[in-house]
Amino acid sequence: MSGLRRSVISRVDQAIEAQAEEAFSTLSRLVAAPSLLGSEAADQEIVAEELARLDFQVERVPIPADIRRDPAAGVFQGPYTSHYDVIGRRVPTQGRSLLINGHIDVVPAGEPQPWTTDPFRPDRRNGWLYGRGAGDMKGGFAMTFLAISALREAYPRGLEGPLFVVSAVEEECTGNGTLAAVREGYLADAAVLAEPTGLSVLLGGVGILWVEIGVLGRPGHAASARSVNPLDAAITVINGLRRFEETMNSGERAPILANVSRPYNVNIGTINGGDWASSVPSVVRLGVRVGFPRSWSAQMAEERVTDAVLDAAQGDPWLREHPPAVRSTGFRAEGHVLDASTSIGVGDASSTCPGSRLAPHDAGLGQHDGRPLLPQRGGLSSALLRPHGTPHPWNRRGGGTGEHRRRRSYACTLHRGLVRNTNVARRERAA
Ligand SMILES: [Zn+2]
Numbered sequence: 119m120s121g122l123r124r125s126v127i128s129r130v131d132q133a134i135e136a137q138a139e140e141a142f143s144t145l146s147r148l149v150a151a152p153s154l155l156g157s158e159a160a161d162q163e164i165v166a167e168e169l170a171r172l173d174f175q176v177e178r179v180p181i182p183a184d185i186r187r188d189p190a191a192g193v194f195q196g197p198y199t200s201h202y203d204v205i206g207r208r209v210p211t212q213g214r215s216l217l218i219n220g221h222i223d224v225v226p227a228g229e230p231q232p233w234t235t236d237p238f239r240p241d242r243r244n245g246w247l248y249g250r251g252a253g254d255m256k257g258g259f260a261m262t263f264l265a266i267s268a269l270r271e272a273y274p275r276g277l278e279g280p281l282f283v284v285s286a287v288e289e290e291c292t293g294n295g296t297l298a299a300v301r302e303g304y305l306a307d308a309a310v311l312a313e314p315t316g317l318s319v320l321l322g323g324v325g326i327l328w329v330e331i332g333v334l335g336r337p338g339h340a341a342s343a344r345s346v347n348p349l350d351a352a353i354t355v356i357n358g359l360r361r362f363e364e365t366m367n368s369g370e371r372a373p374i375l376a377n378v379s380r381p382y383n384v385n386i387g388t389i390n391g392g393d394w395a396s397s398v399p400s401v402v403r404l405g406v407r408v409g410f411p412r413s414w415s416a417q418m419a420e421e422r423v424t425d426a427v428l429d430a431a432q433g434d435p436w437l438r439e440h441p442p443a444v445r446s447t448g449f450r451a452e453g454h455v456l457d458a459s460t461s462i463g464v465g466d467a468s469s470t471c472p473g474s475r476l477a478p479h480d481a482g483l484g485q486h487d488g489r490p491l492l493p494q495r496g497g498l499s500s501a502l503l504r505p506h507g508t509p510h511p512w513n514r515r516g517g518g519t520g521e522h523r524r525r526r527s528y529a530c531t532l533h534r535g536l537v538r539n540t541n542v543a544r545r546e547r548a549a
Pocket of ligand 1: 221254255313314
């Protein structure tokens, strides 16, 4: 490493240290605003404020209703009145560009009982900040702002190329937020997703489909011999889904998933039905998330889930006469994988950035903190890098040019921001 480079890195490191407290307080503000589906506006305005502070031009992009006709879209969840992406644009010169993508939406916090503190009241203790979305992924935004702010202070030349920050909605249910940004033309030569991966470089993901399965019963009084309880029938359907899951996981598998024990998970996430303890419900609805192989289209996945449900129904006299209805309700995201030998910016960063602990091949591909990977087409990275079949920008290797080096330092700095923050947290724990 050259002396100049070492001195730049050390100046940026010092700026990161000096601004770390500010990043914690930005994170606290973000966590305190519950950005559940459809109510992200308060958080998006905090993001807009931060971007403006860092000299970005800020744009608010709603998810258009006609996105439902886009083959890469999930099932439209709107219309919404205050539901939009926030996008920051900083284009001082032309040249190779970088886009940092994150999602501002969080999933519901669930029952209060397992939480030690209110999930939407950020609580900082032992060097950690607790709260819904602190990790996934408002911490990513705080680190993005920290990295940019430190560069702005300590090495403004590092911000000479075009830089975009996308704060997307609907990452947790459809992927339509990022897709809306892509349709507005927000694409770049390189993209970094600030998801919590433990600094693993994730190159791909399985497909994700959401379906609702409606199981009919024959309502009546609990004592009536004529009544048929749909919840009992739903158990037959669930058993069929388990067999379907088993078949997917025992089938032939892409070599890249060879070390992943169960890449394809079928999760019964919600069960709704009934309104009175003494009444037999008329219907039960299951909300199901299906992880499916990369070789399937979303349409194929939907057809196969439907077949599995109807097959299970054949074994039950009531269900045979009253087949369950399957409809897709959110994600219709195909799996994807980027060639591990591709020169990607984050991979470059991992080799040039002390503390970032991996090469792309070491990433637990197919796993994300023990769960299947989240990024999918229409949701995350491949949509940013390679929309609608255009050539992959990284096939045009730009190694050695000034632009390439600059891009490399962006990504490297982002990683360093994450790493440094971890160190801050460690020291606090020790104190
Ligand atoms: Zn996430």
